Amino acid sequence: MTVETHQTEPWSVLDTSGHLRPDERVPSGDSALDLRRAYRDMVLARRVDAEAIALQRQGELGLWPSMLGQEGAQVGAGSALRPQDVVFPTYREHAVAWCFGVDPVQLLGLFRGTTMGGWDPRERNFNLYTLVIGAQTLHGVGYAMGIVRDGDVGTGDPERDRAVLVFLGDGALSEGETNEAFVWAAAQQLPVVFFCQNNQWAISAPFSVQSRIPAAERARGFGFPGVRVDGNDVIACHAATQEALATARAGGGPTLIEAVTYRRNPHTTSDDDLRYRSGSENDEWEGRDPIDRLRLLLTGDDAPERLDDDFLAELAQEEQALAERLRTGCRALPVPSPEDPFLHTLEQMPADLARQRDEHLAFVAAGEGDHA
Amino acid sequence: MSTALAHALNAALRDSMEADDKVLLIGEDIGELGGVFRVTDGLAKDFGEDRVVTSPLGEAGIVGSAIGLAMAGYRPVCEIQFDGFVFPAMNQIITQLAKYRHRSEGAVSLPVVIRIPVGGGIGAIEHHSESPEAYFAHTPGLRVLCPSSAQDAYDLLGQAIGCNDPVIFLEPKRSYWAKGDVDTTATPLPIDQARVVRPGADLTLVTYGALVPTAVKAAAAAAEEGRSIEVIDLRSLSPIDDATIVASVERTGRLIVAHEASQTAGLGSEIAARVQDQAFYSLEAPIIRVTGYDTPYPASRLEHDWLPSLDRILDAVDRSFTY
Numbered sequence: 001m002t003v004e005t006h007q008t009e010p011w012s013v014l015d016t017s018g019h020l021r022p023d024e025r026v027p028s029g030d031s032a033l034d035l036r037r038a039y040r041d042m043v044l045a046r047r048v049d050a051e052a053i054a055l056q057r058q059g060e061l062g063l064w065p066s067m068l069g070q071e072g073a074q075v076g077a078g079s080a081l082r083p084q085d086v087v088f089p090t091y092r093e094h095a096v097a098w099c100f101g102v103d104p105v106q107l108l109g110l111f112r113g114t115t116m117g118g119w120d121p122r123e124r125n126f127n128l129y130t131l132v133i134g135a136q137t138l139h140g141v142g143y144a145m146g147i148v149r150d151g152d153v154g155t156g157d158p159e160r161d162r163a164v165l166v167f168l169g170d171g172a173l174s175e176g177e178t179n180e181a182f183v184w185a186a187a188q189q190l191p192v193v194f195f196c197q198n199n200q201w202a203i204s205a206p207f208s209v210q211s212r213i214p215a216a217e218r219a220r221g222f223g224f225p226g227v228r229v230d231g232n233d234v235i236a237c238h239a240a241t242q243e244a245l246a247t248a249r250a251g252g253g254p255t256l257i258e259a260v261t262y263r264r265n266p267h268t269t270s271d272d273d274l275r276y277r278s279g280s281e282n283d284e285w286e287g288r289d290p291i292d293r294l295r296l297l298l299t300g301d302d303a304p305e306r307l308d309d310d311f312l313a314e315l316a317q318e319e320q321a322l323a324e325r326l327r328t329g330c331r332a333l334p335v336p337s338p339e340d341p342f343l344h345t346l347e348q349m350p351a352d353l354a355r356q357r358d359e360h361l362a363f364v365a366a367g368e369g370d371h372a
Numbered sequence: 373m374s375t376a377l378a379h380a381l382n383a384a385l386r387d388s389m390e391a392d393d394k395v396l397l398i399g400e401d402i403g404e405l406g407g408v409f410r411v412t413d414g415l416a417k418d419f420g421e422d423r424v425v426t427s428p429l430g431e432a433g434i435v436g437s438a439i440g441l442a443m444a445g446y447r448p449v450c451e452i453q454f455d456g457f458v459f460p461a462m463n464q465i466i467t468q469l470a471k472y473r474h475r476s477e478g479a480v481s482l483p484v485v486i487r488i489p490v491g492g493g494i495g496a497i498e499h500h501s502e503s504p505e506a507y508f509a510h511t512p513g514l515r516v517l518c519p520s521s522a523q524d525a526y527d528l529l530g531q532a533i534g535c536n537d538p539v540i541f542l543e544p545k546r547s548y549w550a551k552g553d554v555d556t557t558a559t560p561l562p563i564d565q566a567r568v569v570r571p572g573a574d575l576t577l578v579t580y581g582a583l584v585p586t587a588v589k590a591a592a593a594a595a596e597e598g599r600s601i602e603v604i605d606l607r608s609l610s611p612i613d614d615a616t617i618v619a620s621v622e623r624t625g626r627l628i629v630a631h632e633a634s635q636t637a638g639l640g641s642e643i644a645a646r647v648q649d650q651a652f653y654s655l656e657a658p659i660i661r662v663t664g665y666d667t668p669y670p671a672s673r674l675e676h677d678w679l680p681s682l683d684r685i686l687d688a689v690d691r692s693f694t695y
């Protein structure tokens with residue numbers, strides 16, 4: 001039997017030439033996306049990414065997973081959040097972190113090898129990066145169960161109702177835990193939105209290794225709606241996420257959003273992507289760049305808001321300052337102490353671990369730092 | 373011929389696949405990319421995608437389907453991308469793979485090999501530097517192997533694939549590019565025999581994997597102080613070759629066990645228990661463990677201090693000789 005492979009075009013309102021197609025699903029008024037702000041967020045987040053890559057090349061970071069090309073999906077989703085919502089990211093959501101107010105310098109510590117985390121997840125409701133594929137999907141589910149039990153769903157109070165936004169990649173769709181998360185979310189109609197950035201590749205595995213149908217179509221089988229959206233169209237991504245989050249906060253249950261996009265850089269700075277994919281594919285996607293698109297719209301004749309020269313000049317300055325802050329901030333990240341690994345394992349350090357710690361600290365202090 | 377350990381593994385896979393068309397590989401990114409460490413480099417091209425399967429992203433799927441393939445008469449070799457990512461497969465490994473021979477009263481063997489790059493020291497982020505061997509060694513029904521040299525990598529992987537037991541095959545990732553001579557025609561040591569890599573008379577130092585070269589250096593440094601250390605490379609972490617270790621301790625009277633994995637309930641504890649049981653009257657000093665601490669693996673900026681080092685081993689040698 002052949003599987004019908006649906007080639008349904010993802011939903012898009014802003015095309016590559018910057019033309020905006022009117023669509024009633026795009027929110028207006030108060031809940032409309034602030035386009036200039038979205039532009040600024042994408043540009044600055046891209047700069048964070050570029051600086052981090054440069055820092056890795058200079059040996060300041062061990063590794064960096066670039067999100068180049070995924071800014072539309074991430075800023076679209078990130079700007080649909082309310083402060084009381086909760087985010088469960090993978091390791092690539094640098095632009096979501098940016099939108100949610102996480103200091104980008106804090107993103108660097110994990111990759112610099114100075115910390116195992118980098119920020120207090122409770123401060124901004126932005127949880128720690130999760131490297132184990134799929135694990136965070138269930139955490140999002142459990143958190144949403146908590147929200148339900150707290151009564152913070154479906155009250156109609158915009159300050160109170162909360163939802164969880166879980167990020168995952170296309171590769172993560174294959175992990176059992178992800179599928180368990182979908183089952184749980186559906187069975188309990190939980191206030192959770194799964195935002196899958198289908199960037200076409202899970203390291204060297206193309207999407208076809210994970211699925212014969214678009215990711216969004218899987219949702220139906222689990223019993224909740226799936227939406228397939230152009231991940232390089234920040235307006236559509238925002239609209240889709242906002243609607244899904246609104247449904248979740250109102251008690252309407254989960255949604256799976258598949259944002260169709262492309263990872264334009266190698267998987268991480270350690271990867272060599274030309275071993276498994278062609279550069280021309282990359283060029284093709286560069287032509288669908290999310291930032292270019294919005295710039296064309298906002299500098300074109302029918303611009304709903306305009307990127308004037310002042311705005312652009314200010315943004316360029318902001319970019320410079322941000323880059324500088326990342327460079328100095330990265331080098332100034334606190335160097336961990338030899339005691340750190342021993343802390344916070346259990347609430348109270350067991351006596352034997354304290355003994356190990358003392359032995360270790362004495363050893364380090366003795367300066368016997370010659371290692372084989 | 374001098375060969376990198378990773379290339380020796382590649383050669384063992386290739387030779388096993390050539391010798392037996394039931395051998396097939398399954399894992400994430402092992403096709404065109406050759407795996408993130410390139411251990412399967414070129415194999416997809418030469419043996420085709422039916423025998424070098426780039427799997428969907430799911431470790432339970434990799435091991436679970438390998439079990440089914442083995443039931444169907446194949447000899448699957450799984451690759452888990454990093455030590456920290458084997459855990460989604462633990463259910464399949466512990467409740468199914470390790471027990472099936474026993475449950476079928478020997479009727480069905482599952483010749484599945486699970487290759488896992490292990491250990492730290494490469495400046496990686498979390499979940500990429502783990503030493504999970506004790507979980508497997510604690511599980512009856514599995515063999516656990518860990519080569520430290522290119523020669524043993526070649527020999528043991530070939531033996532693992534040929535073996536009818538399930539084998540957890542741990543590859544010390546910071547040794548992947550260490551070179552050594554490989555003779556593919558020599559008769560290998562038996563699969564479960566430890567290797568005395570440096571003979572000595574005064575103290576026995578047992579270790580495995582990436583710490584073997586460190587242990588040999590420690591022995592060389594101690595020799596300058598007139599102490600003769602015998603270094604034993606365990607190679608098989610389960611079953612453990614008690615005979616080689618006990619025979620050594622009976623001559624030396626002293627034992628240090630070193631491993632990167634954290635201390636509590638680790639391989640060092642098990643070896644110490646066996647030696648005090650079997651060579652109690654030979655011991656002249658307490659058995660000392662030089663191991664990773666009982667903490668999560670630390671941020672990479674700290675790993676060099678945290679990992680058992682030459683100095684920590686020599687320090688333990690000094691302590692042993694105070695008795």
Ligand SMILES: Cc1ncc(C[n+]2csc(CCOP(=O)(O)OP(=O)(O)O)c2C)c(N)n1
Nearest residue numbers: 131132133169170171172201202203453457
């Ligand atoms: C459980 C687990 N298995 C394997 C890996 C190794 N790994 C890291 S990223 C990755 C691919 C992830 O692809 P996808 O989910 O599409 O996300 P993307 O990296 O494209 O953002 C793999 C296999 C891992 N981190 N966790």
